[in-house]
Amino acid sequence: MTTYILRRLLLVIPTLFGITLLTFLLIRLAPGNAALIKGQTGENGGHAMTAEVREQTIKLYGLDKDPLTAYGDWLVKLAHLDFGQSLVDHRPVLTKIRERIGLSVSLTGSALVLSYLIAVPVGIAAALRRGQRTDRMISFVVFLLYSIPTFVAALVLILLVAGGDYLNLLPMYGANSIDASEMSGPAWAWDRIKHMILPVICLTYGSLASISRYTRVSMLEVLGQDFLRTARAKGLSERRVIFSQALRNALIPIVTVFAMELPALIGGTIIVEEIFTLPGMGQLVFQSIEARDQFVIMGVVTISAFVTLFGYLMADILYVLVDPRIRFE
Amino acid sequence: MSAPLLRVENLGIEFGPADAPVKAVDGVSFAMAAGETLAVVGESGSGKSVTALALTRLLATPPARYVSGAIQFQGREVMTMPAPELRALRGKQIAYIFQEPSSSLNPVFTIGYQIREAIEQHRPEVRDVRGEIVRALDLVGIRDAATRLGDYPHQLSGGMQQRVMIAMALACQPNLLVADEPTTALDVTIQKQIMDLLRELKSKTNMAILLITHNFGLVSDFADRVVVMFRGKIVESGPTAEVLRHPQHPYTRALIECVPKLGQKQRRLKVIDYAGIN
Numbered sequence A: 001m002t003t004y005i006l007r008r009l010l011l012v013i014p015t016l017f018g019i020t021l022l023t024f025l026l027i028r029l030a031p032g033n034a035a036l037i038k039g040q041t042g043e044n045g046g047h048a049m050t051a052e053v054r055e056q057t058i059k060l061y062g063l064d065k066d067p068l069t070a071y072g073d074w075l076v077k078l079a080h081l082d083f084g085q086s087l088v089d090h091r092p093v094l095t096k097i098r099e100r101i102g103l104s105v106s107l108t109g110s111a112l113v114l115s116y117l118i119a120v121p122v123g124i125a126a127a128l129r130r131g132q133r134t135d136r137m138i139s140f141v142v143f144l145l146y147s148i149p150t151f152v153a154a155l156v157l158i159l160l161v162a163g164g165d166y167l168n169l170l171p172m173y174g175a176n177s178i179d180a181s182e183m184s185g186p187a188w189a190w191d192r193i194k195h196m197i198l199p200v201i202c203l204t205y206g207s208l209a210s211i212s213r214y215t216r217v218s219m220l221e222v223l224g225q226d227f228l229r230t231a232r233a234k235g236l237s238e239r240r241v242i243f244s245q246a247l248r249n250a251l252i253p254i255v256t257v258f259a260m261e262l263p264a265l266i267g268g269t270i271i272v273e274e275i276f277t278l279p280g281m282g283q284l285v286f287q288s289i290e291a292r293d294q295f296v297i298m299g300v301v302t303i304s305a306f307v308t309l310f311g312y313l314m315a316d317i318l319y320v321l322v323d324p325r326i327r328f329e
Numbered sequence B: 001m002s003a004p005l006l007r008v009e010n011l012g013i014e015f016g017p018a019d020a021p022v023k024a025v026d027g028v029s030f031a032m033a034a035g036e037t038l039a040v041v042g043e044s045g046s047g048k049s050v051t052a053l054a055l056t057r058l059l060a061t062p063p064a065r066y067v068s069g070a071i072q073f074q075g076r077e078v079m080t081m082p083a084p085e086l087r088a089l090r091g092k093q094i095a096y097i098f099q100e101p102s103s104s105l106n107p108v109f110t111i112g113y114q115i116r117e118a119i120e121q122h123r124p125e126v127r128d129v130r131g132e133i134v135r136a137l138d139l140v141g142i143r144d145a146a147t148r149l150g151d152y153p154h155q156l157s158g159g160m161q162q163r164v165m166i167a168m169a170l171a172c173q174p175n176l177l178v179a180d181e182p183t184t185a186l187d188v189t190i191q192k193q194i195m196d197l198l199r200e201l202k203s204k205t206n207m208a209i210l211l212i213t214h215n216f217g218l219v220s221d222f223a224d225r226v227v228v229m230f231r232g233k234i235v236e237s238g239p240t241a242e243v244l245r246h247p248q249h250p251y252t253r254a255l256i257e258c259v260p261k262l263g264q265k266q267r268r269l270k271v272i273d274y275a276g277i278n
């Protein structure tokens, strides 16, 4: 088991190389760069940069080097766990990420838990009513949801329940109300939860299709197994046969599905945090892309890639833990 | 004959579309006395398993349809029995062992747990459940039973798995054990061990056994009576010795001739000539 994990961890390294190199090249090949954009926005007292200052800035940021050399420089720094500085505000990338990662993790985490809580029962219900109206309804609804783009769902939700036009139940944007710093602990927490409801919904609904489908297929496969006949022949109630015996078998492949959902979720936070003005990693990366703030982008990408790859490893380990038939020696 | 343990009357079970049904079981009637061993013999697809599963209404409906018949166990009608009573019958009065031990045990539960489920379901009065599980495993000849409780099915050989199935079936001391081809999936030496075990258990308890097989060789020294099934119907029945000596139906004769005699040079395998039957 330990050697297996070590081997898998070693595989993470080349994958990370690939992902970061690709990202780096894409950033460099995209039109514009941090210095040009800064120059346009006229950050220094409203004036655009002079050509001379722009040249200096480009040199300073290393934007004149060829992409591969620059990537090499970046890697060398990374080896010392130095993610570099933001080209926009010159703060360390790691500090900026640290400030924002908590919010994104709680968003994706809540979305993941919520999708499992909804999709697994839904998938089981579909399997138990295979081919009947309930089954067809469920599959229609989850695929309909799956096909709605996040930004459309977000805008519709805001219009319906947060815009004030119809129902003004939930806040429209931000992670907290403006006066949150004056709130007591529980009030603050409630305020935060209210702000998170719509973003979490937007991140969740897309995962329902895949998780519920996996559950349905897995359950159907188990429902045809001989050992359930044995369970019934023992005199167990149908409820026990399904929810104690069959479910245990059916859930084994499902525990690993979360890893497959991670990339979509992380991608989803970029749109969701931007729309709901949430100061998380997704918003950070969105703003950094606009500003061509390459080291911040690289930092976020590296960490996201690592989390995703780590998720796959976790999924494999979990699989071994929950399925007694599989043992890595 | 006193009131039989089990009486099956005109049982009819169909599969498939209602307008073109497959009559898996077609007007089957038989009875079993307490402690009796009845063998049901017949080729593949003759309706043996369907009949056996029907005894406690274990067939899923659909696809199966119970189209006719009555099943009385200890005088109670199984066909119309409400679900709770049916569950009390299954495992407690009528227990099963199946052909494929490896797929009949749930791979993600320990064997101890799977036997425990049966005991807890039907014998709530048992205090030392663990001790009872160990006793059940001991009974079927599993050595060091106490240390095997935590084993998962895949850690055991096929023969051991079938012993576990038997232990589970016997844990609640049923009055009828239905053994559906209990040795077909096992190799020959293990087959003999399992049949010897069943014979030994039969002599220890007053349990009736319904032995399903397509092997007449197993029948001769094991069963009191034989029922021969062919295409969903019973074509012949009677005391084992009589049926073996004077088979009436051509199909029975063909089946008997299929059994290679021990110590006799094996002849060319006799192929059943269906044209001559019916």
Ligand SMILES: Nc1ncnc2c1ncn2[C@@H]1O[C@H](COP(=O)(O)OP(=O)(O)OP(=O)(O)O)[C@@H](O)[C@H]1O
Pocket (backbone or CB within 6 Å): B015, B016, B022, B024, B042, B043, B044, B045, B046, B047, B048, B049, B050, B051, B063, B214
């Ligand atoms: N689930 C099912 N769906 C459709 N038809 C079925 C089903 N189960 C059984 N049958 C039909 O019932 C007939 C009898 O099957 P059964 O399993 O009782 O045969 P068997 O005598 O036990 O054969 P074997 O020796 O192969 O176990 C089969 O020919 C098959 O056509």
Ligand SMILES: [Mg+2]
Pocket (backbone or CB within 6 Å): B048, B049, B050, B180, B181
């Ligand atoms: Mg069969």
